[in-house]
Amino acid sequence: MWRVHGVLTLLAVVGALWAVFVYAPTERQMGLVQRIFYFHVSAAISAGLSYFLVFVGSVGYLRTRHDRWDRLGLAAAELGVLFSLFVLISGPLWARPIWGVFWRWEPRLTTMMITFTIYVAYLMVRSYGEPGERTQRFAAVVGIFAFVMVPFVRYSINLWAADQQLHPPSVDLDPAMATTKYVSYIAFALLFGYLLRLRLSQLGNAAKLVQLIHQRRRIAP
């Protein structure tokens, strides 16, 4: 299963890269830089999905108290932060040649920035908490709170910076571009899934290792 997933992911990513750099036509107004769009948007969607999974893991943990849900929360949060980081870096890199500035306090980017800080805080609650049930419980509470906040942050920021909107609400894409976009989505979905499984399996193994150590300590004086 691993192999298949891994190979598929690799193929998809390579395919997406080909689509992005070769297949997709160059955009008239923005030129080459516009190609950042494909991965930028896919990453944003992946980040959103991650945050949802953090919520699922948090709720699951509080209801069942099984560590597997807690591990889901952690792995998803890590991926969410990573993908968000890429969105926050690729955004300005795209913006600079087009709008002339690296950063504008415009709705989508600002929302992403705030969401990013909330989930970084989530990860900090975990890493700075004493390992154990309580930290997991606290992280779950933060995970639920964080996700509920996301729509409010989006709404508020949109109100606040309505005049600054630099992202067009929807664009009619050239068919080749649309295809490239979907290929990127698929590649990211596979990549996300692969990384999530990788991290989850590692966390699961770590948990087993800890259990083993405890068992051994009890037997050997």
Place this chain on the structure above:
Amino acid sequence: MPSLASHTGALLRKDLVSEWRSKERLSPMVFFVLLVLLVYNFGFELGGAALWEIGAGVLWSSFVFASLFGLQRTFAAETTNDCLDALLVAPIPKASLYLAKMIGNLVFLLLVETITLPLFGLFFNLTPGWYLLSLPVVFLLGSVCVASVGTLFAAMAGHSRLREFFLPLLVLPVLIPALISCVGATALILEGAAPGRSGLWWPEQLTTHVTMLGVYGVVFTTLSLMLFDFVIEE
């Protein structure tokens, strides 16, 4: 049979009386707000036109930062002598613990605001007017948002190695939506108070902001109340 309200009332009274005797949260918070306003004065030229542009932001950031200090101490009294364990074992609903702490924090915040707002007006030469009627509404709703979120996270802060960083790291990003509405509303009100302006006490767009704040207040409080149970089990 004793109700949620009576338990909450009892806990709240205990906290308020104890704070009234020691004043160890109120006084420092008031002075902190004043000091921050002082710093802002030197950081930005707040006299004159600037006041109407950034006064609201200055006010709210001072309160938010001061409130972080006050919120840290929410459960300070309960951590000594295993008070918290005693409270948890007692047959009172956990909700009343949350509500008592949250209302206590709300009261502190409102007191601080009541004391510092007139001073703010004094320093920056705000002429009294009808707008004084709408400001308390905004501050009340804003303080509810701060108190509700702050109380929940304050309960968790004591156990983290992050210590005093825990609360700011979590509360600040979460409060941003509410802060946007608070500052927006306050700016609208102050605009109306600017010399040469209509002096409207309820500018039209204020309703949007106030509604948002009301929604946030309800959402934050409900969510925090629900999640508090999970934080406080032991």
Place this chain on the structure above:
Amino acid sequence: MEAGLGYLATAYSVFFAVLFVYVMHLRARDVEMSQQLDELLETKPE
């Protein structure tokens, strides 16, 4: 629009760099766990 090329290249490089760093980090954890397992196997000969 050649100016855009630099930004484009940087953006995609960042993507793979971040990915690479994360995967390397995970591998380091794996190595660490492997070592711990080895130690465990040594201390209790069977």
